Amino acid sequence: MTTLISDLFTRFPYASFESKGNEYSLTVPPEKLYETASILKKNELVSFDFLCDIIGMDYGDSLGLIYRLNASAYPAYTLALKTSTGERENPRIDSVIDLWDSADLYEREAHDFLGIVFTGNPDMRRLFLRQDWKGYPLRKDYDASPEANPIPLENEKIEDMETLPVIDLNSDRKIEPEKLFEAGEYVVNFGPQHPATHGVLHLRVALDGEIITKIDPNFGYIHRGIEKMCEAYTYPQMLHLTDRMDYVSGPINRHGLCLAIEKGLELEVPERAQYIRTIIDELSRIASHLLGWGCMAMDMGSITAFVYGMRDREKIMDIIEETCGGRLMANYNVIGGVMADIHPDFQKKVKDFIPYMRKMLKEHHLLFTGNPIARGRMDGVGYLSKEKAISLGATGPTGRASGWRNDIRKIEPYAAYGKVAFDEMLREDGMTFDRYIIRLDEIKESLHIIEQLIDTIPEGAYAAKTKAIIRVPEGEYFSRVENARGEFGVYINSRGDKYPYRVKFRSPSMTLVNTLKAIAVGTKVADLIMLGGSLDYVVPCIDR
Amino acid sequence: MFQFSVVNQWIDEFLRTYLSEGWTLLVEFVLVALLVLTAYAVLALLLIYIERKICAFFQCRIGPNRVGPFGILQSVADMIKILLKEIIRINKVDPFLFRLACFLVIIASLCTFGALPFDGGLHAIDFNIGVFYLLAVSSLGVVGILLAGWSSNNKYTMIGAMRSGAQLISYELSCGLSLLSIVILSGTMQLSQIVEQQSDLWFIFKGHVPAFIAFVIYLIAGHAETNRGPFDLPEAESELTAGYHTEYSGIQFGFFYLAEYLNMFIIAAIAATMFLGGWMPLHIPGWDRINEIMDYIPPVIWFFGKTFFCVFMALWVRWAFPRLRIDQLLALEWKILLPIGLINILLMTLLVIL
Amino acid sequence: MKMINYIKNIFLGIWHLLQGMYIAMLNFIRPKVTEQYPENRGKVSPHERFRGQLIMPHNEQNQHKCTACKICEMNCPNGTIRVVTKMETDPETGKEKKVLDRYMYDIGSCIFCALCTESCPSDAIDWTTNFEHGLFTKSKLVQRLNREGSSLMKKIRE
Secondary structure (H helix, E strand, O other): OHHHHHHHHHOOOOOOEEEEOOOEEEOOOHHHHHHHHHHHHHOOOOOOOOEEEEEEEOOOEEEEEEEEEEEEOOEEEEOOOOEEEEEOOOOOEEEOOOOOOOHHHHHHHHHHHHHOOOOOOOOOOOOOOOOOOOOOOOOOOOOOOOOOOOOOOOOOOHHHHHEEEEOOOOOOOOOOOEEEOOOOHHHHHOOOOOOOOOOOEEEEEEOOOEEEEEEEEOOOOOOOHHHHHHHHHHHHHHHHHHHOOOHHHHHHHHHHHHHHHHHHHHHOOOHHHHHHHHHHHHHHHHHHHHHHHHHHHOOOOOOHHHHHHHHHHHHHHHHHHHHHHHOOOOOEEEOOOOOOOOOOOOOOHHHHHHHHHHHHHHHHHHHHHHHHHHHHHHOOOOOOOHHHHHHHOOHHHHHHHOOOOHHHHOOOOOOOOOOOOOOOOOOOOOOHHHHHHHHHHHHHHHHHHHHHHHOOOOOOEEEOOOOOOOOOOEEOOOOOOEOOOOOOEEEEOOOOOOOOOOOEEEEEHHHHHHHHHHHOOOHHHHHHHHHHHHHHHHHHHHHH | OOOHHHHHHHHHHHHHHHOOOHHHHHHHHHHHHHHHHHHHHHHHHHHHHHHHHHHHHHOOOOOOOOOOOOHHOHHHHHHHHHHOOOOOOOOOOHHHHHHHHHHHHHHHHHHHOOOOOOOOOOOOOOOOHHHHHHHHOOOHHHHHHHHHHHOOOOHHHHHHHHHHHHHHHHHHHHHHHHHHHHHHHHHOOOOHHHHHHOOOOOOOOOOOHHHHHHHHHHHHHHHHHHOHHHOOOHOOOOOOOHHOOOOOOOHHHHHHHHHHHHHOOOOHHHHHHHHOOOOOOOOOOOOOOHHHHHOOHHHHHHHHHHHHHHHHHHHHHHHOOOOOOHHHHHHHHHHHHHHHHHHHHHHHHHHHOO | HHHHHHHHHHHHHHHHHHHHHHHHHHHHOOOOOOOOOOOOOOOOOOOOOOOOOOOOOOOEEEEOOOOOOOOHHHHHHOOOOEEEEEEEEEOOOOEEEEEEEEEEEEOOOOOOOOOHHOOOOOOOOEEOOOOOOOOOHHHHHHEEEEOOOOOOOOHOOO
């Protein structure tokens, strides 16, 4: 692989190249970006077919972009394709939307927060903020005063939301702004207040009878500016925000952020803490999958299944509450370990839980998996091919249901995952049923992981000693963990200060909504809701 | 066996001794109307309570348990609340149709309810075409649902109403066919005679396999007609929030709510009357001792026992299964239930002839 | 063959439906799992580590351990804690010293991240498991944690 990459990099004489372990980085001038990206995607040596994230940066004097690329054939290697432009007034960078399907929302996000215009992307609406927002919040010279953006007293006009802005400053001719929906289309708003959008997601759906012809997701209804807040927080203060992103798998997110900071500090986490973190992660993964299963069942009309899922999840919440002190917001991982040692009853309770959950899993299968109504609804709907899944960046169970090996726990075994034997659940068909069944299979596998770890938690300290004031050395740090929904990535840019210079979280849910947009067209209204359930996105993770 | 017709005759004679022919009829009409309306309201409250409690038990919960012992006054409290609630005026609705719709729904279900034989003599009217009347009037409700969906000027209600139309009209067929097989067996459409004919054995046993198949089909199709359970597409809450009655509030919504629960009862009651012998106790030919013991249980209790058994089946199904999609729903009707129903009628006819 | 499959599928479907109904009935007769909250008040409490509310423990002499070092205030991400100090002369030595006047805690903005209790050098603050925070007045969300007339515990002062 190393030789392949060095061979490939000889094709970019204009680029500067660095490597650190499995992380490669390539810096190119902005006008060469598209060319480089296109070669990286389309070459015959190693095709970087998975665009993991686009990180927008304000370096102070210039605006930059970091494209995090992966090759699905060699998932352990990551490539950061960097570019920056000194132009701040009217920064333009070529869009890579035709190379990767996931680029669409990422580019809109970078446009929204940094004002970079991607030429070639027709949809340059704001992604999270209102269309009439002034300024770009993640720029360092952003005016955050309330006078610049007073609290609006009127609703955002629906016309503004569906009008694609015209960004063509080079020509003087007037161009009619394009509308997303035509005048005669039967457009139904699903959300922001709707029982089945799993949060405050706003889907605008054009219908032909019951059949969906177009979907336009709108985000930002609960956007809290977590990335901006992080820039004003010290490293320990930042941690609590991650629990509030993907709130059903909070401990895993927090683990990801801790890993990134620990990488920066070069801190050795005690083995006991590693084990505890792994067990808590797997417990919250089970809880999250149970909720996902229940919600999908409820989206299909089976409220009883949802209650059963919640009932079993309650057992996990109880265990987590006893040890961590919080239920949903476990608040357990800290830099260098965990906040407190496990509760004396923890091991016993977990050991009681494992056989209970196995028994309940059998019941869940009897209640729902075999049900001909459920099978009839899931069969033949929502096909997602492997190539499409990689291109959309649909990581996690969704990608694995399409046959894409993307489990970070296997690719890059962090914490105690290297020490346990477990299988990466993989299915080939990419149908809704595969996405459904893979979650129940993963619960089984998680139970298997916990079973191996729970009796062998080593003695020792539960947290490494850290300084009172944590300063991460200058540099860029990536980390990624396997969230219950997919790859949760953290990027920290530090300038050696108490505060990070820039933090970016890669939310697995955002690409899942993009996936919904791709697979739900042509299905029926009822399927849209069910497909949303099968992808199992969590909206606060998108609206960071 | 105590027959309610004795009470009827006594009231009739009592009134006739004091009043003229016309006044007697008038007083009797008013009495009957009052009785039917009261029974309707009380049953609805009871059904709401039962449904909530049973649903809770299926879901590992306790259900209503705050108002009164075991929460039995919960639905009464809810009724008072719904009567006091404001009826919100919705902009840009078709006001006449919007208000008419909820009345149509409740009138249709009330008319059906009135024709049910609760006991020998305890029913408001005994048509000679009773079965036909029940089918005809109960399907009027769909007009109300369609109107509600259309006049609300809301996209969700519109989709709900359209689904409802397709669903009710399809399932009406299976309902009719399965009842028809019993009509073939009994040779009459009069409900009182159908019940009388089951005095030796209920039709579900008398009619052998065809009657049993008809019973199952009727339960499925009737369940679908009540817009509940796996067939609640018109109001599919995870898709259409509340379907056709999204825009209704206060007692207008209450009417839809009442009608929904009463329709469930009516379907169960028709099933009990046609297949399980209505108010007729269980009589097994030859076992005279047991038949006598059975006669000690009042017919009203037999009727409600059987009906609530059917209601329980409906609730069980409702809380165990996910919802169908519209194409599956129609496929179930046109590809499975209807062919089976037609073959079943043929079998039943052969059974009667031979 | 098609016909056989059609009939087989119907029976298979019914069999699976019956299995689902069996599971529902199984749960129908099982003991219920929901908790009866106001009734079981006091009987079932959250686990002892549960972070319900920040408190400042006092001993019998109405003394607390807070030295008013303000580390908690610095560590709090939301500005939930406000430590108000005053100067006081020590009666024994006659020196002026900064002591705690009021320890203000706004539970309305607290996110229960426990950075304050973790970072407190003298263990002056702690969590209780009280979770009933319902109030009718917003201003009551801001609580004073040190009691009226309380003073620093002797041991710490020496």
